[in-house]
Amino acid sequence: MPVKNFEDYIEKHPQWEHELIQLREVILSTDLKETIKWGAPTYTLNNKNVVSLGGFKNHYALWFFNGALLKKNTSLLVNAQEGKTKALRQIRFTKEDKIDSPTLKTYIEEAIELQKEGKSVPIQKNKELLIPTELTQYFQKNPEMETSFHNLTKGKQREYADYIREAKRSNTKDKRLEKIKPMIINQVGLYNKYK
Structure with a gap:
């Protein structure tokens, strides 16, 4: 069943229902608008991706599309695929983690400011094509x-x-x-x- 809205996403990740709802509330307290992209709740500013939610088997996450540019709020960020992902960063949570809404909101607000300023990680052009x-x-x-x-x-x-x-x-x-x-x-x- 394709994910058409937040409720559909929660149905696919019932083990994280409470946590994802709590993260969503923090995000929706900002200027961001909710949409579904790549089958996941994604939050945009002027149709530009800023953050997204993800539910996985052993953790759930808050993704920052230009997380590599965050300067003030970085201690919780991790690169999900080191050496592969240039801009994307995430904050990972497990069942034991408590969601600190005020702290998370500062991360989200900095990401919004970066988007308002039009900043993004430059796309690497002309990367050599290596055929295996x-x-x-x-x-x-x-x-x-x-x-x-x-x-x-x-x-x-x-x-x-x-x-x-x-x-x-x-x-x-x-x-x-x-x-x-x-x-x-x-x-x-x-x-x-x-x-």
Whole structure:
């Protein structure tokens, strides 16, 4: 069932219902507007993403889209994917954690001010495209896929190349190669369904 509103999201994460409602109240006490993006509650200012909520198996989180730019309020922030995520930061919570609403609000207000000032982490351009060996070998057996791959935009090519390279086990890489073959042939980006 697709998530259409906050209530749908809570139904998918009942173990965090009370906590997510409490975080939402803090966020909605600011100028931010609630929407659903990528299947999660996302809060925007002038249609620009500022913060989002996330419920996971062992924790829940408050995401800051430009968290790397926060200067005053940083002690609780973590990078969820070190070396991969440039701007996004989060504050993680577990069942044992108490939500300190006034402290969280200072983080959110600083993020809002950054958005009002138009500040964001610059997007890295012209990152070298490194095609993993497994993908190159797969192309040799599937020339149609190789042709389709080279007809994709550089950004989409990079998404697919990174998707294969980031898999740690060879059987995971093989499964991913099988999964992406029809997508590449049909000229569909790896993350198109989220756009």
